[in-house]
Amino acid sequence: MSDATRPHRRRDNPPPRTGDSEADVLRGFLDHLRTSIVAKVAGIPEPQARTAAVPSGTNLLGLLNHLTFVERSTFLGHDVTDWQAMFEAGPADSAADVVARYRDAVERANDVLDEYADLGATLPRSRPDRPAPSIRWALTHMIEETGRHAGHADILRELIDGTTGR
Numbered sequence: 500m501s502d503a504t505r506p507h508r509r510r511d512n513p514p515p516r517t518g519d520s521e522a523d524v525l526r527g528f529l530d531h532l533r534t535s536i537v538a539k540v541a542g543i544p545e546p547q548a549r550t551a552a553v554p555s556g557t558n559l560l561g562l563l564n565h566l567t568f569v570e571r572s573t574f575l576g577h578d579v580t581d582w583q584a585m586f587e588a589g590p591a592d593s594a595a596d597v598v599a600r601y602r603d604a605v606e607r608a609n610d611v612l613d614e615y616a617d618l619g620a621t622l623p624r625s626r627p628d629r630p631a632p633s634i635r636w637a638l639t640h641m642i643e644e645t646g647r648h649a650g651h652a653d654i655l656r657e658l659i660d661g662t663t664g665r
Contacts, residue, residue, distance in 0.1 A: 539652035574608035
C-alpha cells in the first residue's frame, strides 16, 4: 500500500487518568469523549463533514450538532422540541461553526458543573414543571450519549478518508 492510499491512523489515546473522586472520574471521562468527537470533525473537507455515508443519513456535523443540543438540554435546562431535527447542521453552518457551538456548550456546561460539589444535587431548570436530573445522572448520561456518538463518528470518519483512532 502506498503512502497516498494508506489510511491515516491517529494515536489511540487511552482512557484519561483522573483524580480519585467520583466527580473527577466522571468529568474526566466525559471530557475525554468530548475531545475525541471534536477530533473526528477536525480537518475534514466541508462536503464530506455533512455527507451521509450510511442509509440513516447520519453525518459528522449532524452528530456534533445533536451533541450540542444534548449538552444544552442536560446541563443548561434548554428545551428541545424536535430532537430529530438536531441531527442536521444548517446548510450555512461550516464545520468550524458547529465545532465552535459545541465547544461553547461544553464550556457553559462545565461552568454549571463547577458550581456543584455534590453529585446528588439536581441541575437547574428553566422550566420548574420538569424534573431535574442529579449531576451524577447527567454526567453518566452524557458519557453514554457522547461515547455512543463518538463511536458513530469513528466509523463515519473511517468511511470518508480512512482516518482511525481517537
